[in-house]
Amino acid sequence: MTGSLLFDAIVFLLGAIICVSVAKRLGLSSVLGYLIAGVLIGPYVLGFIGEEGEDILHFAEFGVVVMLFLIGLEIEPKNFWNMRKSIAGMGGLQVAGTMLLSYLFFILIDFDWKVALVISMAVALSSTAIAMQTIDEKGLMETTFGNSAFSILLFQDIIVIFMLGAIPLLSNTEVEAATDSHESTGNLLDGLPMGYQTLAIILSVVLIIGAGQYLIVPMLRRVAKTGVRELLFASALLIVFSISFLMEYVGLSPALGAFLGGVVLSSSEYKHELESNLEPFKNLLLGLFFIAVGASINFVVIAKIPLTIG
Template identity: 40%
Template sequence: MAVENANQLVSVVTLLAAAVVAVPLFKRLGLGSILGYLVAGLVIGPFGLGFVNDSQGIIHIAELGVVMFLFIIGLEMKPLHIWGLRHHIFCLGSFQITVCMSILIGIGILYGLDWKIAFVAGAGFTLSSTAIVMQELRDRGNMTSSRSQRIISILLFEDLLIVPLLAFVTFLAPDKIDNPDPIWLKLTIPIASIAILIVIGLWLLNPLFKILAKTKIREVMTAAALLVVLGSGLLMEIGGLSMAMGAFLAGVLLSESSFRHQLEADIEPFRGLLLGLFFLSVGMSLDLAIVANNLALIVIGVLLFVLVKTSSVYLVARITGMNNASAIERAVTMSQGGEFAFVLFTAATTRYVINPEQQATMTAIVVLSMLLTPLWIILYKKYVIPNLKKESFEQESDHIEEQHPTVLIGLGRFGQVVNRLLLMTGHKPTIIDKNASLIAGMKKLGVKCYYGDASRPELLQAAGVANAELLIIAIDDKQQAIRIVELAKKINPQIKIIARAYDRVHVYDLYNAGADIQIRETFDSALRTVEKTLRAFGMEKEMAREITEVYFYKDRHNIKLTSEIYDPKISHFDNKELIRLSLDIDQEIMAEIQQIIHKED
């Protein structure tokens, strides 16, 4: 017993050591963490150095990483959002699957395979890796973009497709296999499992978490979060569906729960560790002996499979209206086989549709395609993207899945301060910014924000400006800020608008465009500087503050008077009436400040 436990501990230590060494090294080389995990698994696995031999046992445990990953994705997607993607899921998903599967099956038949074997191979190769694709989308930080949402929709359809595919494989089984259950029963059980999960998610989970939250015991909440993820996965597995699909549905049902962020924080450490373990186990499952014995077949199979699938995905993307750059991106990202192919191949082998050698060959092709995907992505980013026309690769606006009474445009140094204080006071705004790298970075920090150009009326509509109470414009682009004010007032004349202004002239333009309050970006900091300067001169604190407050309120009030005289067609320094009024106002303010200074004389 002691020896067995020691061996298990050696395996655990080996897995952790491989991850700790390989992943930072591959990241440093610019090859990505996923490829690091896959290569590390290949090296330490039973077909490499042999430090770890139970690759199949590990992959079953590691699949929980994919399950937890899908749960977290579900937490970020509300039911209404999923409903909005229904056309992408069923129409786009079915179109891409049909095209890819038909071409791959056709090639298998032309190669001389029996049509049943060709079907199993084509269906398995068509299914993409949810883990690899989702991780790549998350690393890019653009999971909410329109093209990413289409990819996610296709992956969801593939997860749903595994049920009818397994049922059809059972139908293909030879007569010597006993199949007592009718097809209709095999399809009814998964539907019943989904119905049970929806009932539990809608009416039982939130009350349960409220009760557990009152205990104020953190580990109980963590245990409950794991129970929800694993329990939903188990329910779906019993119903013949994938565990990942069950976890995803549970996440969606809890996406509007007040415990959503707590659940995400509890699951995240397990998700990252187990997902890394999954990639390690995929690398370990590559049987180098099978590859060596069937080298020509497997190499040709991998290259032909990747080429055909990439071309098919690209073709579907172009037919459905994607531009060239987005179509190439989708094709490269989804070029590999997936983890559900292993399930399909195993089921087909168990039912004698394919033999063990064919299963091993197909599995090797899928694993190699997964190993090569990070390399394709690196080559795509290094050599393809720079050669694409810039206008064809403009990032699409994110899909805005939730609306709030307050909309904040701009998340730069000005907007970040505004957002933090709003959140601290219980006001959650819908945030939009057109700096893609900034949005990606802020999302990694947990800030809910969307990429897009707010000067486009359709994006303002999607953000909920038509029903919003307040619009805050915190961008530093003067002309764009004016355009947003004008568009927002057209969409919703009653909305109150607070806009960041560059200078006094910009204040006039914003005022005339319809902004209710204009905040000059350096005005307050200049007043604070003056207050500190007066204190440095020896003036009492109360007097210095009173002087700056008087200047603030007088200037804010009188700017409305000068804005009525302002004419954008006349230079600010050539508008004599504006200059005269400005000087008169300055004299009035100076007189009042002098009274403050000398009121105790």
């Protein structure tokens, strides 16, 4: 019975309604309510959701992608260009400062320098989904604090590309050989020189910008003429998923690609239609994402090595 799709849906919805309602009544963020719901129904507490929680998490990650796309729709290309200094300045300062302090700390407690560097990279990053959902929920997106936080998160989403590229360079020959023997990750640029990878990434960005102006907007005009509302919704999903797939295929973050697609389409006449169609879908998937994250927390591992994880 617990393997039934309908039963899982009931458990997810009931857990979300109860825990988020309690969290809001206590003045807490809905994100915390979703996470607690996931923890409670997950395999390590009540056990209503088992191994399938990981599959749900992969699907629910589209909520983060859609969220970044909608944020991009709110930022016109000119405004995005004006944000470049705050993105590189505050974002770079936060990542560099956090990495330096973390690296020195782990070196002082006798970690290998390569391990310390990788851990410091992870410590310097934040969850865009959790941070942006909380900022949006509290109505801080239009404030100086919200813009600063968004700039830092956006820089993190960009710099993580280079971090992931640097990590294999820190591994030894044996590890690289073992990695090469496994199946490919599906990244189109795997094994190519860094110069070719950079060129492919730039071309992908140019392709998104060009497609936004000369392919996506004309397509939306044709769809709008049919007068069928669900077709416009399907078109919005097609745009988000296609851009995200392209970005993931060349090794970039799907969410970052979706954000760029949103910026490109922010000046189109279908901006508000896209927002109204995708907003409920985003909220549903984000809630599912946070529940799946909570359900995937392995308390057995945490109990065994709490200091290492902490």
